[in-house]
Amino acid sequence: MRILHFADVHIGVENYSRTDPDTGLSTRLHDFLETFDELVDYAIGANVDLALFCGDAYKSRDPSQTHQREFAKRIVRLSEAGIPSFLLIGNHDTPHVQGRATSLDIYRTLPLPMVTIGDNAATYIIETPAGPIQIVAVPWVRRSQLLARDEMRGLSTIEINAKISDTLTNLIQIQAQRLDPHIPAILAGHITVNDARTSSEQSMMLGSDHVLLRSSVALPQFDYVALGHIHKHQIIGRNPHVVYSGSLQRIDFGEERDEKGFCVIELDTTKPQGNRINESDFHFQTVNARRFLTIDVKLDAGDPSPNLTVADRVSRHATRDAIVKLNIEMPASLEPLLSDSEIRASLSEAHYVAAISRQITERPRTRLDGTYSDGLTPSQLLERYLDSRDTPPDRAKDLLERGSQLIVGSDSD
Numbered sequence: 001m002r003i004l005h006f007a008d009v010h011i012g013v014e015n016y017s018r019t020d021p022d023t024g025l026s027t028r029l030h031d032f033l034e035t036f037d038e039l040v041d042y043a044i045g046a047n048v049d050l051a052l053f054c055g056d057a058y059k060s061r062d063p064s065q066t067h068q069r070e071f072a073k074r075i076v077r078l079s080e081a082g083i084p085s086f087l088l089i090g091n092h093d094t095p096h097v098q099g100r101a102t103s104l105d106i107y108r109t110l111p112l113p114m115v116t117i118g119d120n121a122a123t124y125i126i127e128t129p130a131g132p133i134q135i136v137a138v139p140w141v142r143r144s145q146l147l148a149r150d151e152m153r154g155l156s157t158i159e160i161n162a163k164i165s166d167t168l169t170n171l172i173q174i175q176a177q178r179l180d181p182h183i184p185a186i187l188a189g190h191i192t193v194n195d196a197r198t199s200s201e202q203s204m205m206l207g208s209d210h211v212l213l214r215s216s217v218a219l220p221q222f223d224y225v226a227l228g229h230i231h232k233h234q235i236i237g238r239n240p241h242v243v244y245s246g247s248l249q250r251i252d253f254g255e256e257r258d259e260k261g262f263c264v265i266e267l268d269t270t271k272p273q274g275n276r277i278n279e280s281d282f283h284f285q286t287v288n289a290r291r292f293l294t295i296d297v298k299l300d301a302g303d304p305s306p307n308l309t310v311a312d313r314v315s316r317h318a319t320r321d322a323i324v325k326l327n328i329e330m331p332a333s334l335e336p337l338l339s340d341s342e343i344r345a346s347l348s349e350a351h352y353v354a355a356i357s358r359q360i361t362e363r364p365r366t367r368l369d370g371t372y373s374d375g376l377t378p379s380q381l382l383e384r385y386l387d388s389r390d391t392p393p394d395r396a397k398d399l400l401e402r403g404s405q406l407i408v409g410s411d412s413d
Helices: 027-045 065-080 143-147 157-177 306-315 332-337 340-346 378-388 393-412
Strands: 002-006 050-053 085-088 115-118 123-128 131-138 185-190 224-228 234-237 241-244 261-266 282-286 292-298 323-330 352-360
Touching (some): 002 224, 065 085, 085 131, 085 185, 157 185, 292 306, 306 323, 306 340, 332 352, 378 393
Parallel strands (some): 002 050, 085 115, 224 241, 292 323
Antiparallel strands (some): 002 261, 123 131, 234 241, 261 282
16 A cells, blocks of 8 residues: 655745746645646556645645645646545634634545545545555644633643643554554644754744654654644654654745655565564655745955955855745954945746845954043043034933033942
8 A cells, every 4th residue: 555645735824035037826725736736746646546635735724725726626637537535624724713624624525525624533444456554543623622622721831831732642652542443544634743953943833732652653653753833854763663744845944854755665465563664665755845045145355356356255155946035244344345236146947035244253342542541531432422423412421411421420339
């Protein structure tokens, strides 16, 4: 049985984008759709038996009609190819208000019999071309639903998260004990596991998370643990494999060095529980995600052509079609010589210039002529300093009066 595990598609992220002149849509929207298309093409070409999505279809809990249409197109392609899809509800798919539909509930009303929505913490039996599979679903917990309970009232955020973690841990154990050992089983969760590593920027994370122990999910009844919510692909456990597929696209510069893609798992349904997957039966398939690139340039004080130096440093990097951030470290003496237009011209091949920052390493200090041992009083020194700074007379008078008050107060102590 071949399973494709993916998560965190986040259609609707449009930071660092331009408007595509042909479609009128965000170029970043095209980025996210193109990697989604890579996934669908792979699933169809590889005769995948199940597409397992672990949450966060959109950036927003209220996606636009365009975003919903584009996500649906890809799910329909999978369905028409005979590939069942299991869509788990993530935090970005979950409305704030109890009773409102999730962003994926619409698939219940569509004539797509091969699509299952995992919106309840329960076990689902999915029929695939290779036979049945059990999926224990752990969707994102609706905090508002739990807060209505009497035992939750008056608790702190930390205490509420601990209650949620305990509740989910018990639920997973109960569901695992009820599984049929003769049928392959997977845990699908949109959760944070304590051993997971996140990227440095977390702009997509909403609110504080409840955290589960790895031992709470890595139960022997599961052949594989498929996770979503953390954007960084990682294997945090084996026997069974406990895996975050990560997001399909880079969201920000915190994910600059992260590989992006999806996971492919081969389960041997003829083998007993605990022996259905080997290390060779799992691999991570990368996609052509938009590159993020940070360029650091340090200028020396004696540089006669700082703009040419910056351009030379930029040319050493593959900036074409990348989202670029340029950091320039320099002494203050070079700041007036730098031309923003010339710097941007050197970055013309980039898809988007996110920022050009200038960090001044040293600034010249204003020094008074003469020495401090020539008999001048503190007030006279202050007056000379203000004069050297060309301080306006009214402002200088006010500062001198305030300075004299401080000097007198200091002497009285």
